[in-house]
Amino acid sequence: MNIVIVGQGAIGSLLAARCHTQGLNYRVLGRTPTLQPIDWQPYQGEPFSFNPPAITPQTMRGDELLILPLKAYQILPALKLLKPYLKKQKLLLLHNGMGTQSEVEALLPGLPLALGITRMAALKQANRVTETGLGGTDLGWVNPPPKADCLAVEDLLDALLTPCQWHEDLKPLQWAKLAVNAVINPLTALHNIANGQLAQPEYQGQIQALNEEIAMLMRALNIQGVQDLAPRLTQVIDATAANYSSMHQDVTHGRKTEIDYINGYLINEAKRLGLSLPCHVSLYQAIKALQI
Known part of the structure; x- marks a missing residue:
């Protein structure tokens, strides 16, 4: 299962760096097909630069895990644009505030959906992304996929977002x-x-x-x-x-x-x-x- 990170904000870039470091299969869906290179400074360890691999909505296969580390008000517009290309993808929303869950469920009824609360911290200045603190992530399913897919998603996120914890009620x-x-x-x-x-x-x-x-x-x-x-x-x-x-x-x-x-x-x-x-x-x- 490929991870698709939507956007190149601070947390999106942090997640791309973690995927790159761990050798996970991932792509980044940017505003344009050409992505920014990332100059990455981890909280601990040596800095490095890398070019995240890009994906377009048209080339998604339907089985991806889409992570949306966006501002709350960006979630619905982004998914409206992606809706024609969404089939059986699993979605994870990572943002401050509340209220997007009902918006997404109304737009994409039945699509597997998870929510996350993260304490990961990063600062982005142009192409430079600095991890400013280590923090965990709490996760919960709103609409889980079939059990096999559910376990596959949880395994991926346990690796990517460590330390993380799943909750019955978030x-x-x-x-x-x-x-x-x-x-x-x-x-x-x-x-x-x-x-x-x-x-x-x-x-x-x-x-x-x-x-x-x-x-x-x-x-x-x-x-x-x-x-x-x-x-x-x-x-x-x-x-x-x-x-x-x-x-x-x-x-x-x-x-x-x-x-x-x-x-x-x-x-x-x-x-x-x-x-x-x-x-x-x-x-x-x-x-x-x-x-x-």
């Missing part, structure tokens, strides 16, 4: 990450600060209000882990103190953000239940205003 972990992202990402983007600066006293009132709204929504949805929201957030802020969030970087460089799939997702879920999240709505509107 939702609690998705919400745990969403809750962290819904505070750190927009606040650091709005105030133009590194993650660690959120530990300062001036931000604690806003952080507490945001956490309380997320906790209310999680209780209404019967999602586990409400008691862990505040300590987990503090832990991530401390552990990533020197980092700048992806949303901060998107705003800084004038790019579209994933706010619709982070705070926007929370707001929509609350509306569906007849609840309101005024602090998240205010933050959502502030980030949207920065994108205009």
Whole structure:
């Protein structure tokens, strides 16, 4: 089974480097048939350069594992373009936020689908891709393929994404990450600060209000882990103190953000239940205003 990595972003390039190093059968599906060469700097070890092998949608056979390490808002447009060429491929979505699952299931009903939450970290600057931290990946099937294909996919991903763990229900972990992202990402983007600066006293009132709204929504949805929201957030802020969030970087460089799939997702879920999240709505509107 060939791995097809969609895009040449930071994580896509990291995955290509891992495939190259491990000798896995893989191809990269880029915006154009001509791909960028990658100057790879692993977290540990010597740097090297390589040219990832390309694939076009027309030459896919139908039995590939497609990994989509894209921004959440890029998932649906990418799959709409690929839809005429998708037959029995297995899909893995790797992105921040939530909400793409229902979009993909509506577009491609019945196609095998898995979701992933990754803590892999990489920085891409032109052709230079630097692995900035080692982290694991949590995986879960939404629509598994037949058992033999399922085991083949899991074996491939166990090698490529090590350390990784498969879960019967990924939702609690998705919400745990969403809750962290819904505070750190927009606040650091709005105030133009590194993650660690959120530990300062001036931000604690806003952080507490945001956490309380997320906790209310999680209780209404019967999602586990409400008691862990505040300590987990503090832990991530401390552990990533020197980092700048992806949303901060998107705003800084004038790019579209994933706010619709982070705070926007929370707001929509609350509306569906007849609840309101005024602090998240205010933050959502502030980030949207920065994108205009």
